[in-house]
Amino acid sequence: MIPELGQFSLVLALLIAIAQSTLPIIGVTRENTIWINSAKYLALLQFFLVLIAFMALMRSYIVSDFTVTNVVNNSHSKKPLLYKIVGTWGNHEGSILLWVLILVSFGGALSLFGSNIPTRLRARVLSVQGWICVGFISFMLFTSNPFERTFPPPLNGNDLNPLLQDIGLAIHPPLLYVGYVGFSIVFSFAVAALMEGEVSSAWARWVRPWILIAWTSLSAGIALGAWWAYYELGWGGWWFWDPVENVSFMPWLVGTALLHSAIVTEKRGAFKAWTVLLAILTFSLSLLGTFIVRSGLLTSVHSFAVDPERGIYILILLAVSIGGSLLLFAYRAPSLESGGLFSPISRESGLLLNNLFLTTAAAIVLFGTLYPLFLEGITGEKISVGPPFFNISFTPIGLLLGSTMAIGPYLKWNRADLAGVLSRIKFLIFISLGVSLFVWYLKSSGPAFAIIGVGVSFWLFTSTFFEWMDRVRLFNKNYFNIFKRIKSQPRSANGMTIAHLGMSFIILGVVGSSAWKEEVISFVEKGSQLKVAGFLVTFEGVSIHQGPNYNSEKATLKVEKEGKFLENLYPERRLYLATGTSTTESAIRQSLAGDLYVTISEPANNKFKGKWVLRLIYEPLVNFIWLGASFLALGGIISITDRRYKIGRTFKYRRTKPINKVVGLDNF
Amino acid sequence: MRRFVFLVPLALSLIIGTFSVWGLLNDRNPSEVPSALINRSIPKFNLSPLPGLRTPGFSRDNLLNLKKVSVINFFASWCLPCRAEHQSLIELSQNNEIVLAGINYKDINKDALDWLTELGNPYTYVGDDFSGRTGIDWGITGVPETFIVNRDGKVVHRFSGPLVGVKFKEFKELLTLELR
Numbered sequence: 001m002i003p004e005l006g007q008f009s010l011v012l013a014l015l016i017a018i019a020q021s022t023l024p025i026i027g028v029t030r031e032n033t034i035w036i037n038s039a040k041y042l043a044l045l046q047f048f049l050v051l052i053a054f055m056a057l058m059r060s061y062i063v064s065d066f067t068v069t070n071v072v073n074n075s076h077s078k079k080p081l082l083y084k085i086v087g088t089w090g091n092h093e094g095s096i097l098l099w100v101l102i103l104v105s106f107g108g109a110l111s112l113f114g115s116n117i118p119t120r121l122r123a124r125v126l127s128v129q130g131w132i133c134v135g136f137i138s139f140m141l142f143t144s145n146p147f148e149r150t151f152p153p154p155l156n157g158n159d160l161n162p163l164l165q166d167i168g169l170a171i172h173p174p175l176l177y178v179g180y181v182g183f184s185i186v187f188s189f190a191v192a193a194l195m196e197g198e199v200s201s202a203w204a205r206w207v208r209p210w211i212l213i214a215w216t217s218l219s220a221g222i223a224l225g226a227w228w229a230y231y232e233l234g235w236g237g238w239w240f241w242d243p244v245e246n247v248s249f250m251p252w253l254v255g256t257a258l259l260h261s262a263i264v265t266e267k268r269g270a271f272k273a274w275t276v277l278l279a280i281l282t283f284s285l286s287l288l289g290t291f292i293v294r295s296g297l298l299t300s301v302h303s304f305a306v307d308p309e310r311g312i313y314i315l316i317l318l319a320v321s322i323g324g325s326l327l328l329f330a331y332r333a334p335s336l337e338s339g340g341l342f343s344p345i346s347r348e349s350g351l352l353l354n355n356l357f358l359t360t361a362a363a364i365v366l367f368g369t370l371y372p373l374f375l376e377g378i379t380g381e382k383i384s385v386g387p388p389f390f391n392i393s394f395t396p397i398g399l400l401l402g403s404t405m406a407i408g409p410y411l412k413w414n415r416a417d418l419a420g421v422l423s424r425i426k427f428l429i430f431i432s433l434g435v436s437l438f439v440w441y442l443k444s445s446g447p448a449f450a451i452i453g454v455g456v457s458f459w460l461f462t463s464t465f466f467e468w469m470d471r472v473r474l475f476n477k478n479y480f481n482i483f484k485r486i487k488s489q490p491r492s493a494n495g496m497t498i499a500h501l502g503m504s505f506i507i508l509g510v511v512g513s514s515a516w517k518e519e520v521i522s523f524v525e526k527g528s529q530l531k532v533a534g535f536l537v538t539f540e541g542v543s544i545h546q547g548p549n550y551n552s553e554k555a556t557l558k559v560e561k562e563g564k565f566l567e568n569l570y571p572e573r574r575l576y577l578a579t580g581t582s583t584t585e586s587a588i589r590q591s592l593a594g595d596l597y598v599t600i601s602e603p604a605n606n607k608f609k610g611k612w613v614l615r616l617i618y619e620p621l622v623n624f625i626w627l628g629a630s631f632l633a634l635g636g637i638i639s640i641t642d643r644r645y646k647i648g649r650t651f652k653y654r655r656t657k658p659i660n661k662v663v664g665l666d667n668f
Numbered sequence: 669m670r671r672f673v674f675l676v677p678l679a680l681s682l683i684i685g686t687f688s689v690w691g692l693l694n695d696r697n698p699s700e701v702p703s704a705l706i707n708r709s710i711p712k713f714n715l716s717p718l719p720g721l722r723t724p725g726f727s728r729d730n731l732l733n734l735k736k737v738s739v740i741n742f743f744a745s746w747c748l749p750c751r752a753e754h755q756s757l758i759e760l761s762q763n764n765e766i767v768l769a770g771i772n773y774k775d776i777n778k779d780a781l782d783w784l785t786e787l788g789n790p791y792t793y794v795g796d797d798f799s800g801r802t803g804i805d806w807g808i809t810g811v812p813e814t815f816i817v818n819r820d821g822k823v824v825h826r827f828s829g830p831l832v833g834v835k836f837k838e839f840k841e842l843l844t845l846e847l848r
Contacts, residue, residue, distance in 0.1 A: 273674070277677060280677075281677070284681070288684075291688070311692045312692060312693075315685075315688060315689065315692060318685070318688075319685060322681050322685075323678070323681065323682070323685070326677050326678040326681055327678055329674060329677065329678070330671070330674045330675045330677075330678050333674045334670055334671050334674050370684065370687070373687050373688075373691050374687055376691075377687050377690050377691070
């Protein structure tokens with residue numbers, strides 16, 4: 001009964017979406033206020049309907065309703081409750097439902113909190129959002145219905161892929177989707193602006209909080225995915241340049257470019273067409289990602305159940321949305337006059353340079369990801385493009401971006417004094433060079449890019465910090481109101497500083513863990529000792545444990561350094577009973593200097609029965625990546641709360657001060 | 669000219685779209701990467717016979733000296749798909765123009781013997797690859813896997829998975845081409 005309720009709400013949601021995609025936009029041209037205003041209520045109704053469907057599916061998972069095919073395929077009655085809930089989106093159908101839920105949440109949020117946006121623009125935005133909803137809800141109903149029943153119901157389910165039974169999976173997809181899908185509303189804003197034929201500074205200000213929300217979640221989502229791969233997959237890396245990773249990285253790169261070019265549109269009224277284009281491209285790349293992951297177009301370590309029928313459906317969706325919006329862009333963008341002249345040395349130019357680097361980087365990733373497809377299409381030759389290509393082509397542009405972004409915040413709008421800026425911070429350049437040389441002296445073995453990379457990271461960190469220090473007059477005599485001075489900065493400026501510091505950490509972490517990684521693999525028996533990076537690790541045997549739905553073999557490893565006992569590590573090998581698959585649970589001794597990462601596995605060959613394969617990896621500075629990513633997210637969150645975006649402000653004011661809406665409110 | 673610039677994104681997305689349509693509609697398997705051995709000479713190996721079996725073992729030089737088209741089949745008694753394709757191998761063994769050689773991959777001798785007694789022995793040679801070393805040199809990703817080697821000792825085709833149905837038909841066609 002409840003699954004049918006969910007199914008029914010989905011069908012209703014589709015009908016509402018069709019109404020939402022037509023009524024308001026027709027209302028705008030016909031000057032029909034009721035139709036225009038309907039957008040708001042339709043979007044909210046839509047949200048509740050999809051929420052009911054999602055809850056219905058989640059309930060089927062929680063009570064292990066094995067009459068639902070989707071639950072049978074992806075759940076098991078003995079699975080811990082958390083993973084039953086998480087299992088709701090651990091599969092193709094459920095994850096699409098989550099995708100749609102987030103999509104309609106953004107529509108609902110715009111209805112509730114977007115009251116500072118002109119109603120006509122908002123009606124258009126919600127209509128465009130409605131088109132996307134129609135596309136995806138119909139995709140779900142016609143090709144991947146999560147509520148399909150099965151008869152007779154089996155006694156138990158097939159269980160969720162054990163690799164996915166992990167806390168990282170509970171948070172990673174929702175965050176990633178908030179990122180992907182959040183850009184849908186930005187896309188809708190862009191298309192609506194093209195339809196109106198006008199992009200103003202105000203438009204850029206209205207769309208900015210949505211860019212920030214999507215960007216922040218996408219950053220956090222990607223970082224969580226990398227972190228999950230790092231500790232759960234057991235191969236000791238966090239990024240593999242796999243197509244599925246790349247398709248999440250491309251929207252991030254273009255979205256970051258958008259985040260910066262929208263500033264220019266907002267503050268200077270320039271880069272209008274470019275900002276609109278980036279808004280369209282960011283969401284298009286998110287859609288392309290969804291398509292690539294679910295159609296089986298490219299080979300990848302991440303696999304969803306692959307079904308060509310679905311692929312074709314998504315491809316049609318893509319053709320309509322991307323093709324349509326870019327056609328509209330080609331038609332309307334030439335008439336968007338970009339105001340605001342600026343000199344070649346100015347903050348505008350700095351941000352333009354940033355955009356060039358970021359989009360080039362995205363183009364490289366796109367090219368590398370699709371190259372196997374191009375090549376096979378043209379010559380029939382099959383290849384796969386791996387980490388070497390990306391490392392070689394991406395590293396230089398990443399380092400260039402890192403070193404120029406340090407200067408950007410010093411530049412003034414319109415016309416800046418680069419020589420003056422450089423002479424103020426030239427001592428930082430020298431110190432950073434010194435740091436590079438010092439690292440070279442310490443680690444003569446490492447690759448050159450790593451030595452440069454540490455210098456770039458240091459340079460970015462110090463110059464970002466100095467710029468902030470200058471702004472808040474950190475060493476002003478009046479020490480006591482330093483917090484007041486920090487608080488008096490616009491939140492978005494503080495957010496920028498934090499995010500840029502985060503980037504310097506990420507560069508350090510990426511460089512350290514990829515350049516100076518040490519690894520030892522060996523057969524071990526009880527009492528065997530191995531050494532890596534100054535650690536002495538003793539294998540003290542394996543004991544058997546039983547989990548709720550798995551059996552595990554847990555090794556005890558004694559870790560010592562310079563004769564001193566540090567701690568015991570317990571890597572595991574788990575066998576999940578329902579699927580018969582096993583997973584590697586790594587054990588990690590974390591520290592800011594570097595992680596000691598250990599895994600065990602059984603030897604494949606019978607000759608070595610009774611022995612274990614022990615793998616020790618030392619990953620220097622890897623934690624700076626996670627630290628940096630949390631700084632990125634924190635910077636994003638702080639920027640979202642900036643007062644000039646007024647998210648929900650009018651909403652709040654209307655409730656508490658119904659009349660006092662005359663003076664002072666719009667002086668931001 | 670200026671308007672043309674604004675058409676560039678659309679053009680690029682159309683190109684990507686065209687390739688995607690081709691990639692989807694065309695019957696292709698992106699995870700299948702061809703063997704690196706194709707058009708190369710077969711790797712070095714020297715395999716002893718299975719103890720207790722009359723069929724001799726063989727080496728690279730054996731094959732090269734025969735100057736015949738040969739079919740190399742990796743099999744194991746623990747592999748169910750191998751059982752599925754066994755009938756096809758028996759059929760191949762009727763053909764005198766080719767040499768059918770089996771490599772028993774990571775298998776226990778007695779199990780392999782029982783298997784050949786039960787199902788029949790289609791092979792002219794059977795080599796014992798208990799360590800899996802030869803399997804690594806041939807770059808196999810699993811069993812069964814079958815290679816067609818031409819008269820000059822070069823690998824011309826590789827088939828992974830059991831030779832049954834359509835696949836076996838395709839295999840026989842390619843083999844006939846090679847025999848001409």
